[in-house]
Each structure stands twice: as structure tokens, then as C-alpha cells.
Amino acid sequence: MEKKIKYFEKFLYEIWKEQKFDTELLTNEGEKISIVDSGHQNKELGGPDFLNARIKIGNITFCGDIEIDTYYSDWKNHGHNINKKYNKVILHATLNHDSNNSFVYTQEGRKVQSIPLENFLLHDLRENVQDAILKERKNRINKMPCIEVNDLVEKKQKLDFLFDLGIARFKKKCAKNIERLKELKYLKELNLKEPVVKYSLDENFYNKTYTADDFKDAELWKQLFYEQVFEALGYSKNKKEFLQLSTYADYSFIKKSLKDEDSLHNIETILFNVAGIIPESGSIKDEETLEYIKRLKETWIELKQCYDSETMNLEDWHFYKLRPPNFPTLRIAGGAIILHRMIKENLISSIIKYFRESSPKNIVKDLREKIIVRSNGYWRKYYNFGQKVKTETKYFIGLSRADEIIINIILPYVSVYFDLFGEKELTKKVFKIYINYYQNSENNLVQEVSSTLMLDNAGKRSVLYQGMIELFRSYCSRAKCMECSIGKNVFN
Numbered sequence: 001m002e003k004k005i006k007y008f009e010k011f012l013y014e015i016w017k018e019q020k021f022d023t024e025l026l027t028n029e030g031e032k033i034s035i036v037d038s039g040h041q042n043k044e045l046g047g048p049d050f051l052n053a054r055i056k057i058g059n060i061t062f063c064g065d066i067e068i069d070t071y072y073s074d075w076k077n078h079g080h081n082i083n084k085k086y087n088k089v090i091l092h093a094t095l096n097h098d099s100n101n102s103f104v105y106t107q108e109g110r111k112v113q114s115i116p117l118e119n120f121l122l123h124d125l126r127e128n129v130q131d132a133i134l135k136e137r138k139n140r141i142n143k144m145p146c147i148e149v150n151d152l153v154e155k156k157q158k159l160d161f162l163f164d165l166g167i168a169r170f171k172k173k174c175a176k177n178i179e180r181l182k183e184l185k186y187l188k189e190l191n192l193k194e195p196v197v198k199y200s201l202d203e204n205f206y207n208k209t210y211t212a213d214d215f216k217d218a219e220l221w222k223q224l225f226y227e228q229v230f231e232a233l234g235y236s237k238n239k240k241e242f243l244q245l246s247t248y249a250d251y252s253f254i255k256k257s258l259k260d261e262d263s264l265h266n267i268e269t270i271l272f273n274v275a276g277i278i279p280e281s282g283s284i285k286d287e288e289t290l291e292y293i294k295r296l297k298e299t300w301i302e303l304k305q306c307y308d309s310e311t312m313n314l315e316d317w318h319f320y321k322l323r324p325p326n327f328p329t330l331r332i333a334g335g336a337i338i339l340h341r342m343i344k345e346n347l348i349s350s351i352i353k354y355f356r357e358s359s360p361k362n363i364v365k366d367l368r369e370k371i372i373v374r375s376n377g378y379w380r381k382y383y384n385f386g387q388k389v390k391t392e393t394k395y396f397i398g399l400s401r402a403d404e405i406i407i408n409i410i411l412p413y414v415s416v417y418f419d420l421f422g423e424k425e426l427t428k429k430v431f432k433i434y435i436n437y438y439q440n441s442e443n444n445l446v447q448e449v450s451s452t453l454m455l456d457n458a459g460k461r462s463v464l465y466q467g468m469i470e471l472f473r474s475y476c477s478r479a480k481c482m483e484c485s486i487g488k489n490v491f492n
Contacts, residue, residue, distance in 0.1 A: 012068050012095055012117070013041060013049060021120040027113055028102040031058040033091070039066050047085035055091055057113060064090035072097045072114055075104040077240060082107050093117050144452045144476045149490040151454060158453050161485040162467030163435075169470040170434055170463075173412035174419075177224065181416075182210055184220045212420045218348075221417065223251045225348055228409045229338055232401070233331040237318040241275075241328065242335070244316075248309045249274040255343050257303050263344060264377075267336040269299040275332060276312040279385050289386040292378045324383035325393065333379040334396025341370070355414055355426055360433045367406050373397040403439035407462045411437075437462040445472055453486075 016038060025033035039053030048065035055062055065088045069075060072094050080086040087106045090113075097116035104114050144150070150158075215221070227246045234242030249270050258266050272278050273296065284290055317328050324330070341347040347370060354363045373396040383389050397405075411434045418426040439462045449468040450459040459465045474480070481487030 012070070012093075015117065015121070016050065016066070016068055016093065017041065021117075023120050025115060025120055027057065027115060033057050033113075033115065036061065047083075048089050053090065057091075062090040064088040066091050066093060068093045070095050072099040072101065072104070072116075073240070075114070081105055084108075091115070144449065144472070145479065145481055146487055146490050147452050150452065150486055153486050153489045155455065157489070158455060158486060159458060159464065162455075162458070162464045162471060164467070165470040165474075166463035166465070166467035167435075169466045170412060170415075170431075173408065174416050177412055177416045178420075180224055180227070181215055181220055182208075184223055185210070185214055185217075188217070188220070212422070215420055219252055222342060222348060225409070225413060226251045226339065226342065228413070229405060230335050232405050232409060233335050233397070234328070235326060235331075237322060237326075238328050238331070241312070241316055241318070242331070245271065245275050245312065245332075248312065249307075250309070251339075251342075253307065253309070254339060257306065258343060264336060264340045265295065266299060266303065267339050267343075268333065269296050270303060270307075271332050271336055271339075272296055273300040273304070274307075274309075274311050275317070275328075277314055277317060277329065277332070277385075279314075284386045286386045286388075288378070289382065293385065319384075324387075324389055327383050329382075329384050330379055330393065330396055333375075333377075334373045337373045337376075337396065338371070351410060351414065352417065355418070355429060360429070360436070363433060364406075364437065367410060368399065368402050371397060371402040371405050371410075372399060400439075400441040403441045403462075407434070407437060407439055407466070435463045439465060443469070445469060449476075 019035060019038060025035070027033060034056040036054035036056055037052075039050035042049055042051050042065075048067045050066040050068070053064065053066045055066075065086070067075070067080060067086060067089050069078070069092070072092075074094070075081060075092055080089075081104065084107050087108050087110070089106060092104045092112050092114040094114065094116050095118050097114070097118075102114060103111045105111055223246075227243055230242040230246040231239050234240070254267060254270055257270060278293055278296055281290055281293055284293065319327060338347070350370065351367065354366045358366060375393040375396050379396070380392050381388055383393070411430055415427055415430040415434075418424070418430065438460050443459075443465070446459045446465050446468045449472055450456070453468075455464075459468055471484070471486075475484040475487070481491055
């Protein structure tokens with residue numbers, strides 16, 4: 001599978017301004033696109049990249065904004081489809097078109113032409129841009145601008161700032177949970193099923209005041225938990241795909257599709273078939289794999305009769321340069337067991353009970369036991385269909401990933417739950433666990449920040465671990481040094 005190179009969008013902006021195209025721009029349907037005015041670059045305001053442009057598509061001239069993304073899928077991934085600021089966009093220009101769709105949709109449901117610029121670039125220009133990007137990436141990845149001067153800042157000041165950033169990151173996750181709960185509630189009220197190409201979060205959604213009573217439906221919380229755990233199982237390579245899988249094969253469908261006998265197999269059947277990741281039997285020679293595929297397909301014949309959403313394709317998933325333990329196949333198998341625990345073992349009720357009845361120390365121990373997933377069945381011996389592991393897989397979800405899920409998902413999740421339903425003391429208990437949690441996971445970015453700031457093993461403490469991620473992503477990578485407590489000290 002060909003590796004996609006992630007182009008920095010600032011290079012694409014220059015290409016758009018210069019209009020350095022080898023051939024005339026065309027839509028996928030062959031209509032000519034003429035750029036009357038490329039617009040002026042939006043450098044200060046949030047929203048589209050170029051404002052007040054004029055383009056002619058066929059015989060019609062449009063006036064409005066231009067949005068430039070690396071991939072077609074960035075339109076939805078970046079939330080442009082639900083952001084009113086993008087309602088005036090008249091053209092979506094991408095470098096790569098990772099979809100067969102020729103259009104995107106605005107928040108108000110208007111269809112906007114989307115074209116891949118790569119088809120029209122001068123060949124040597126494309127090579128020069130690629131070289132420039134790779135050189136910049138080599139110099140920038142995980143590098144902090146203050147790398148040579150931050151020793152001027154006292155260690156305590158660094159730790160205090162990271163602590164505050166860790167708290168801010170936790171609050172962001174809580175706020176994100178609340179917004180997603182509102183969306184799920186809204187969609188359920190309108191009887192809309194995700195993904196919907198053009199559902200619009202209208203004024204009623206944005207203006208409505210929600211109360212705890214709006215979130216008493218347990219299925220809203222279960223769908224939220226399901227989505228977040230699956231997104232975490234995707235890691236960086238398949239995060240979007242796992243989240244998509246959890247919205248296609250949603251919790252309510254999986255729950256009502258289960259039978260008492262072999263319910264785990266039924267969950268696997270749904271997930272692997274909806275993921276579109278099962279190969280044709282003719283390409284497989286291994287007998288055990290053929291039998292497993294046969295069962296998945298036969299069970300799906302019955303279950304899919306009640307399925308009314310979409311399915312994915314093998315091409316949607318990323319396997320390139322992944323270690324076998326990180327293959328989406330194994331992660332789906334682990335996710336199936338988490339879903340099984342949610343439905344058959346009341347996982348979420350158990351988690352809530354731990355916080356109500358146990359000491360912080362025991363809560364951490366119990367949460368780890370509930371989230372760690374030992375391997376079993378077919379996937380103990382295989383990492384992909386027909387491809388055996390050298391040594392049997394011990395865990396689908398080990399301690400490191402379990403800690404990531406506890407910190408990033410469970411603690412913000414239960415914090416919002418207790419806060420919404422007025423259990424303030426339990427909200428404080430969750431927060432106390434968060435700031436005193438020490439996790440057994442490693443992250444290259446955290447290691448780099450910790451080393452650069454000369455903080456030794458400070459990243460083992462979760463609130464500082466999260467603070468380091470927040471520092472780099474919100475300040476260092478955006479060159480906001482003069483808004484950073486450390487940067488203000490060393491660059492003034």
C-alpha cells in the first residue's frame with residue numbers, strides 16, 4: 001500500500017496563490033474551472049483559507065471562499081461540515097483525493113465542488129514541494145524552539161506550567177464529551193442515524209439549553225464510551241477509521257443483534273463485516289482461516305438483514321509500516337471484547353460503582369483489570385487473516401494502552417457523568433485520581449519534551465504527561481512561544 005506524504009498546507013497555499021498548474025483545472029465531470037480571482041489569504045481569522053475569491057465552473061461564476069486541505073477527508077475530519085464559517089466556500093481544493101466523492105457539503109447542506117490539485121501540478125514543482133516538506137519535517141518533528149535556552153527557567157516553574165496545562169487538557173476532554181452527548185441526543189430526537197452526508201446542526205441545536213434530564217438515556221453514554229474507546233484503539237494511523245466503525249455499527253444495533261449463545265462471535269461478525277476487512281476466501285489457503293471467515297460470513301447473512309447503515313472497505317484501513325500487534329484486525333478483536341463486557345457484563349455500571357465504593361488505589365487497580373484484554377480465539381495465533389504471528393499474542397489491550405484509555409477516556413467520562421448529575425464529591429474524587437495517577441505508557445513526543453525541558457521522569461505522572469502533549473501541540477508546534485510561560489521567560 002502506497003505511503004501518503006502529509007503536505008503542510010502552507011505549501012499548498014503558495015501553490016494556490018501562484019496558480020502554478022501544468023494544465024487547466026477540471027472537475028471530475030470534465031467541466032473547466034477558471035480562477036478569476038484566487039482571493040486573499042485568511043491569516044488571522046478562523047475559517048476558510050482564502051476569502052472573497054471568484055471562480056467560474058462551466059458557465060457559472062461563483063463568489064465566495066476557498067478551502068484548501070491536504071486530503072478530501074480533511075473537510076469532515078476538521079469539522080468544516082458543521083462549521084458555519086465555511087458556508088460561503090465555493091471550492092474545496094485538495095492535494096490528494098482520498099475518496100471517490102466529487103463534492104463536500106457545508107453546514108447548511110449546500111453542495112461544494114471538490115478537486116484534487118495534484119492532477120494539475122507541474123511535475124518538477126511537485127517534486128520541489130515534496131523535498132521542501134521532507135526537509136522541514138526532518139528539522140521540526142518534536143523539536144521545541146526553546147531547546148537550547150529553556151534551562152534559564154527554574155524546574156518548579158516548568159512543572160507548575162505543565163501541571164496547569166494537564167488540567168486544561170483534562171477540561172477540554174470533558175467539554176468534548178458534553179458536546180458529543182448533545183449531538184447524540186439531537187440525532188436521536190430527530191431519528192437520524194450517523195453517518196449522514198448532510199445533517200445540519202441548526203440554530204435549535206446551538207441555542208438549546210440542556211439539563212441533566214436530557215442525558216438520562218443510558219444508551220447515549222454507552223455510545224459515547226464505545227466511540228471513544230474505539231478511537232483510542234485506532235492509535236494515530238487508524239483513529240478516524242475506528243471512530244467511523246463505531247458510528248456505522250452503533251451500540252444499539254450491536255446490542256439488539258446479540259443472541260445469548262456465542263455473543264462474542266456475533267460482535268466480531270458485525271465489526272469485521274462492517275469494517276469491510278474480510279478477504280475473499282479464494283485468496284486464503286490456511287484451513288483455520290477459511291473456517292473462521294466462513295463463520296463470519298454465514299452469521300452476517302442473518303444479522304445484516306436488520307442493518308441499515310454503511311460499510312467500509314479494506315482500502316480505508318492503514319496497515320503500512322505497522323507492527324503486527326498494532327494491526328487493526330487485532331484491535332478490532334480487542335474492541336469486540338470491550339463491547340461484550342459493556343453489553344453482557346455491565347462494564348460501565350461497574351466503572352461507576354468503583355468510583356462510588358472503592359478507594360482511589362483500588363479504583364485504579366480495578367479499572368486496569370476491566371480494560372486490559374487478554375487474547376483468545378483465532379486472533380491469539382494470527383495478526384491478519386491467514387497470517388500467523390511468530391509467538392502467540394498475549395494481550396489485545398495491554399497495560400500501557402489500558403492506562404491511556406483510563407486517563408484519556410474513563411476519567412473525563414466519569415467526571416462529566418458525576419458533574420451532570422450533581423455528584424460533586426465524586427467529581428472531586430475523579431479529579432484527585434487524575435492528578436495523582438502514574439501511567440505505564442510511553443510516548444515519543446512526551447519523551448522528547450521531557451528531555452528538552454530536562455525534567456527526567458516527570459512524564460510518568462499523568463497530569464504532567466498530558467501537560468507535555470498540550471504544551472507541544474498548542475504552543476511549540478504553532479510557534480506560540482510568546483504565549484507560553486516558558487517561552488516568555490527565555491525569549492523576552
